[in-house]
Amino acid sequence: MDGPILSVRNLTKIFSRRGQPDVTAVNDATFEVRPGECLGIIGESGSGKSTVAHMITRLLEPTAGQIFLDGEEITRLRGAGRRRLYQKVQMVFQTPVESFDPRRTLGDGVGESLENAGMSAAAVREEVARLLAVCGLPAEFADRYPHQASGGECQRAAIARAIAIRPALLVCDEATSALDVTIQRDVIGLLARLRRELAMACLFICHDIALVQDFCDRVLVMHRGRIVERGTPDEVIRSPREEYTKMLIDSVL
Amino acid sequence: MTTAAPAACRQENRADGGRARLWAFGALAVLLVLGAAFSESLCPFDPYAQNLSAALQPPSPEHFFGTDRYGRDLLSRVIAGSRASIFGTILLVTLIAALGTVVGVFAGWTGGRLDAVLMRLSDMFLAFPGLVFALAVAGVLGGGLHNAILALAAISWPKYARIARSQTLAVRESAFMKAARLSGSPEGKIIRKHLLPNIAGPILVTAMLDIGTMMMELAGLSFLGLGAKPPAAEWGSMMSESRGLMTTVPWSVYAPGLAIFVSVMVFNLLGDAVRDALDPKMRER
Known part of the structure; x- marks a missing residue:
């Protein structure tokens, strides 16, 4: 079997500000995600789930610990x-x-990574239409601005954007939390x-344990920056x- | 539903009204700029031709604004002066908006020590009373319209740097900037494609509203003898030349004064209209 697609070792993030006590948002987190697997991270707000996501995607600088993606250290x-790195995650x-530039169309947003990968404008347009269709949106959405689409439609476009370059790992940071229950489903x-x-691994961060139940292969429970429990959704929920x-x-239940 | 419909309607009316205002004041501003560009062919008389036998004439059909103490046609001088006043101001505002934006974006984007240094520097400039400092700078550089523009530019850029920095800090943390990073765009492209268009609104509005202020300050420096030099036609220096005659020959001061008043007003109202038009919530859904 292949090694893990994502391996996080002793990851710690401490936010320090002058004149204020340090806040340990993530404390010594260690976990792995195997290729094609879906790992859920649940916990209340402030438990450090999003901080973990932001460190894995290099939007935040970790204080300590290591992150490996596909065997390569990316810390x-x-x-x-x-x-x-963003070709893989x-x-x-x-x-x-809000995840789309208010002054650019959804199509621009979805196609930006393709454009950066050196695809021609015409090919980008075609591919964007295909990606939107895959995510259940008509091609006309490519020309809409974010404020001309609903939250659910924008999230579909955001998913189209995320899968555009076929990442090996998709991090969903509370991807369904801002949506209505029916649209969530x-x-x-x-x-x-x-x-x-796409045989893509997934790190699914969520505060709703019910959603995680059907979708994830394994779950971690985070509380005050620490991973307090891990196992399959059934194990965690039943016992x-x-x-x-x-x-x-x-x-929740 | 019954309350929603009129509200939507009202918003649409407001949007329509905003667009009409934008067009109206935009057209007036363009007219002023065109007038300034073609001022030479628009003047009914030579603005510099002296005719002492026709000095200090009151407004008449022939001389719409009357004549000054050298018998020069005031209407022609006001039209000729529009070039220095309007183009000088537009050049000045473009200069400070560009300089301030570059400094502000740089400071906000890089952060840290450089940010602190640049912002303390701009604080120092902001701490001086503007026109007094400009007077000092213009005094050191010497008179002339170019030096007046440089003096005002030296003291006016920090306002734009402040705005650009605070906007940069706010926009930098937004989700779409993170998404842009994740798309693999290099930083230069992110700044160009995502940051600048999203901070341009407030800067543009400030610049439009500043045209009026800067026109007055430029005229003010000229009035004090540190801007355009007589006999060059410039509104501020024209007022200065005639200020001794204000009680006896009031039209000689009114003519350039009215020109300043009208231009400042047009550009201010255009600034307001631009601000409303750029508000994303006012755009059509």
Whole structure:
């Protein structure tokens, strides 16, 4: 069997500000994601889930620890190395509308990574239309501005953007939290289908344990920056070991 | 539904009204600029031709604004002066907006020590009373319109640097900037394609509103003798030349004063219209 696509070792993030006490957002997190696997991270807001996502995508600088993607250490990648990293890892954000430049069309946003990969303008247009169709959006959405589309539509476009360069790992940072319950289901369905079709690994960050249940192969529970529990969704939900996990489950199910 | 429909309607009316205003004041501003560009052919008389026998004539059908103490036609001088006043101002505002934006974006984007140094520097400039400092700079550089523009530019860029920096800081953290990073775009491209268009609005509006202020300050420096030099036609220096005659020959001051008033007003109202038009929420859904 291949090695893990993502391997995180003793990852720690401490936010320090002058005149204020340090905040340890992530404390000694260690976990792996295998190729094609979907790992869920659940926890309440402030538990450090998003910080983990931002460090893996190099949008935040870790304080300590190491991150390996496909065997290569990416913990401190900068410049061109970091740009190359984004051919392997992509992210879907919590705020669908705000994740698109308000002054550019959705098509521009979806096609930007293709353009950077050196594709011609005409080919980008064609590919964007195909990607939007894959994500269940008509081609006309390529010419719409973010404020002309709903949250669900923008999130579909954001998923199209994320899969454009066929990443090996997709990080979904609360990708469904800002959406209506019915649309949440649609988006989860879309992600599940894409994951199968593209054989893509997924790091699914979510505060709703019910959503994680069907979608993820394994889950981690984070609490105050620490990973307090790990296992398959069934194990975690049926027989939680930690008091905190029980509370989290009781509050949803 | 019953409340939503009129609200939507009102918003549309506002958007329409905003666009009409934008066009109207835009057209007036273009007219002023064109007038300044073709001022030579628009003057009914030679603005520099003296005719002492026709000095200090009140407004008449022949001399619409009357004549000054050398018998020069004031209307012609106001038209000729529009070139220095309007183009000088536009050049000045373009200069400070560009310089301030570059400094502000640089400071906001890189952050850290450089940011602190640049911002303290701009604080120092902002701490001086503007026109007094400009007077000092113009005094050191010597008179003339070019030096007046340089003096005003030296004291006016920090405002733009502040705006550009705060906008950069706000936009830099937004989700779409992270998405742009994730698309693999290099930083230069992100700044050009995503940052600048999103911070341009407030800077452009400030620049439009500043045209009026700068026109007055430029005229002010000329009035004080540190801008355009007589006999060159420039509104501020024209007012200065005639200020002794204000009580006896008021039209000689009114003519350039009215020109300043009208131009400042047109550019201010255009600035307002641009601000409203650039508000993304006012755009059609």
